[in-house]
Amino acid sequence: MVSIQAPTHCPSCASELVFVNHILYCKDTSCTSQSQKKLEHFAKVLKIKGLGPSTISKLDITDFDEIYALSESQIAECLSSDKIAAKLYLEIQNSKAASLDLLLPAFGIPLIGSSATKKLSTTINHLYEVTRENCVAAGLGPKATDSLLDWLDQKYYAFYDGYLPFSFEFSRKTNSSTAKTTKGIVCITGKLKSFSSRDAACTYLENHGFIVKSTLTKDCTHLINESEIESTKTKNARSKGVIVTTIDELITNT
8 A cells, every 4th residue: 555645835835834633734935836726716716807817917916905906007917918917907996895705715815715704694793793703693613713813913904904905894784674774874983982882782783773883984874982082984974974872862863
């Protein structure tokens, strides 16, 4: 019988390979093959047509944020085609609307695929709400939870936060009857006085017929500001005609 031994080092960068749940991974972030494959996977999941292996190489990009830093003229120069560049640039811009349902599996986080992401969507609304407690409540196993939390600490908060153009929210489907009974769309800013946590405030508002969003979108009707600080977000809300209020005032007056 011929014994087969697993490789110990990456054939591309020669870094030592690491087993994660019986699967070998190269952990060297500077590995060119690893960078290429993660971008290919990202583009495939988000359905960015035209961003295949050859194009990724020509664009000389190695990470997710670099995709969204590209201008149409830069793409045209690298690909030597204005027509192809225009199409790819539009695909990239359209991908910005991707919800967390697609994004988490697209990042290629070990053990975090569509199944784990679906479980998470039952307990949280936004990436910022990912905690060990919420992962356990969603039914994620300890290895998947550790993998996701490690990615958040070592990748997202260290490199990507603020540099990727996504809402990082799960998509929420509402039927027509729900839409008719919605009292308004609410965003919360600053520290709350009426609730100990933002999660508790969100649940309370949703139970009273409001939709709560993590960012001040154009359809927001109210901004909750209990800190009494006239922040940039608050000034922006006032300029757009959004009602700035507290949770108690909101419930009392609607």
